[in-house]
Amino acid sequence: MANTPYPQSYYAASANPVPPRPALQGEVETDICVIGAGYTGLSSALFLLENGFKVTVVEAAKVGFGASGRNGGQIVNSYSRDIDVIERTVGPREAQLLGAMAFEGGRIIRERVAKYNIQCDLKDGGVFAAITPKQMAHLESQKRLWERYGHTQLELMDQKRIREVVACDSYIGGMLDMSGGHIHPLNLALGEAAAVESLGGVIYEQTPAIRIERGANPVVHTPQGKIRAKYIIVAGNAYLGNLVPELASKSMPCGTQVITTEPLSDELARTLLPQDYCVEDCNYLLDYYRLTGDKRLIFGGGVVYGARDPANIEAIIRPKMLKAFPQLKDVKIDYAWTGNFLLTLSRLPQVGRIGDNIYYSQGCSGHGVTYTHLAGKVLAEALRGQAERFDAFAGLPHYPFPGGQLLRVPFSAMGAWYYSLRDRLGF
Numbered sequence: 073m074a075n076t077p078y079p080q081s082y083y084a085a086s087a088n089p090v091p092p093r094p095a096l097q098g099e100v101e102t103d104i105c106v107i108g109a110g111y112t113g114l115s116s117a118l119f120l121l122e123n124g125f126k127v128t129v130v131e132a133a134k135v136g137f138g139a140s141g142r143n144g145g146q147i148v149n150s151y152s153r154d155i156d157v158i159e160r161t162v163g164p165r166e167a168q169l170l171g172a173m174a175f176e177g178g179r180i181i182r183e184r185v186a187k188y189n190i191q192c193d194l195k196d197g198g199v200f201a202a203i204t205p206k207q208m209a210h211l212e213s214q215k216r217l218w219e220r221y222g223h224t225q226l227e228l229m230d231q232k233r234i235r236e237v238v239a240c241d242s243y244i245g246g247m248l249d250m251s252g253g254h255i256h257p258l259n260l261a262l263g264e265a266a267a268v269e270s271l272g273g274v275i276y277e278q279t280p281a282i283r284i285e286r287g288a289n290p291v292v293h294t295p296q297g298k299i300r301a302k303y304i305i306v307a308g309n310a311y312l313g314n315l316v317p318e319l320a321s322k323s324m325p326c327g328t329q330v331i332t333t334e335p336l337s338d339e340l341a342r343t344l345l346p347q348d349y350c351v352e353d354c355n356y357l358l359d360y361y362r363l364t365g366d367k368r369l370i371f372g373g374g375v376v377y378g379a380r381d382p383a384n385i386e387a388i389i390r391p392k393m394l395k396a397f398p399q400l401k402d403v404k405i406d407y408a409w410t411g412n413f414l415l416t417l418s419r420l421p422q423v424g425r426i427g428d429n430i431y432y433s434q435g436c437s438g439h440g441v442t443y444t445h446l447a448g449k450v451l452a453e454a455l456r457g458q459a460e461r462f463d464a465f466a467g468l469p470h471y472p473f474p475g476g477q478l479l480r481v482p483f484s485a486m487g488a489w490y491y492s493l494r495d496r497l498g499f
């Protein structure tokens with residue numbers, strides 16, 4: 073049977089040690105079968121276990137194998153599209169519910185870390201950096217918008233102030249969110265998996281769900297076993313493939329790449345990011361970066377539509393890093409890797425139910441570290457019979473990509489090219 077390891081990354085190299093988990097052999101019965109052990113699956117499992125359900129998780133590779141174990145580690149609040157878009161898309165009551173939830177995922181992460189004593193280098197403070205006056209005006213209106221939903225902890229920064237927190241001359245200002253921050257993403261996932269097991273949940277690794285037998289008593293089939301469940305949660309996101317065709321047709325896996333430097337001297341690290349905040353710029357195809365616990369710079373950016381793996385990641389990302397920080401020209405890159413996130417046409421997540429007993433959440437389109445933690449809670453609430461917040465998400469429209477499976481990649485790349493050209497020209 074295939075044994076899929078983690079991709080070579082800084083995170084895999086610095087992962088906290090965990091015992092191996094077996095693949096499923098034979099037949100088991102459970103209340104809820106969760107497909108996928110990324111943040112969506114683990115957060116769902118944890119909330120369900122805390123509410124007394126029996127939970128079994130199947131993971132095709134290893135815990136945190138997907139985006140959850142490869143991402144930039146930035147705790148970015150809200151959704152990939154903002155609440156004003158949600159206001160225009162759904163009614164005021166749903167917008168109020170979704171707006172009020174926009175910062176909840178970051179709080180869930182902090183609660184998890186504290187409650188289960190997860191060692192994942194958690195740091196507070198995230199910066200949105202504006203390169204153009206238009207982006208700065210957008211941050212100002214975003215702050216007003218978020219405040220309308222009760223999120224009042226944000227600080228606008230002028231050029232002098234942002235220069236105090238990040239040594240990059242490209243920025244004319246920004247916004248600081250102290251409820252943002254950063255983590256070692258794989259160690260967060262591993263800690264959450266250990267928490268799942270501490271509550272009696274079972275996780276099978278190297279166990280892909282290969283078929284779902286739908287019906288009143290659904291069955292998840294795996295290569296050497298099956299799971300009979302009352303409910304199924306589909307949490308495979310960009311790695312799900314065609315297991316659930318209804319979900320594949322309305323989303324598109326996209327790759328994004330990350331590099332990690334060798335450890336920097338304390339002095340250099342302090343010069344770049346004196347308060348150790350994480351930063352993302354406001355471009356459509358954005359750059360994001362932060363320091364690790366051992367003072368390396370992790371830098372990510374760019375998108376490959378359709379999730380092909382680029383041949384030379386360092387050649388793509390290092391020039392972006394040097395544009396922001398020319399002072400790193402002699403610093404060696406120790407790690408480079410790619411991972412897939414799931415894009416939807418609206419860039420809003422897709423949440424819903426297929427039939428009576430198959431639930432899903434996917435497609436947070438880039439910013440997913442906080443949303444996926446919230447999604448787990450919202451899915452668990454729905455299974456517990458409180459579906460108000462689930463219904464608010466499920467009411468967001470799910471659009472098919474123009475061009476279908478065949479043309480969605482070139483169409484989306486053209487759209488992204490147009491928006492990044494607007495960023496470069498500053499309009």
Ligand SMILES: Cc1cc2nc3c(=O)[nH]c(=O)nc-3n(C[C@H](O)[C@H](O)[C@H](O)COP(=O)(O)OP(=O)(O)OC[C@H]3O[C@@H](n4cnc5c(N)ncnc54)[C@H](O)[C@@H]3O)c2cc1C
Binds near residue numbers: 134330413444
């Ligand atoms: C390189 C990169 C950088 C990013 N940086 C950030 C960031 O800094 N901040 C931020 O907010 N967001 C970031 N994101 C997005 C964020 O990481 C994701 O939105 C989030 O982790 C998605 O979590 P998930 O659990 O839904 O999916 P995943 O973490 O991808 O987990 C899905 C899991 O399901 C498993 N699976 C799939 N199919 C099956 C099956 N049939 N049977 C069993 N298991 C299956 C996969 O193996 C995988 O482990 C980034 C994403 C990438 C790729």
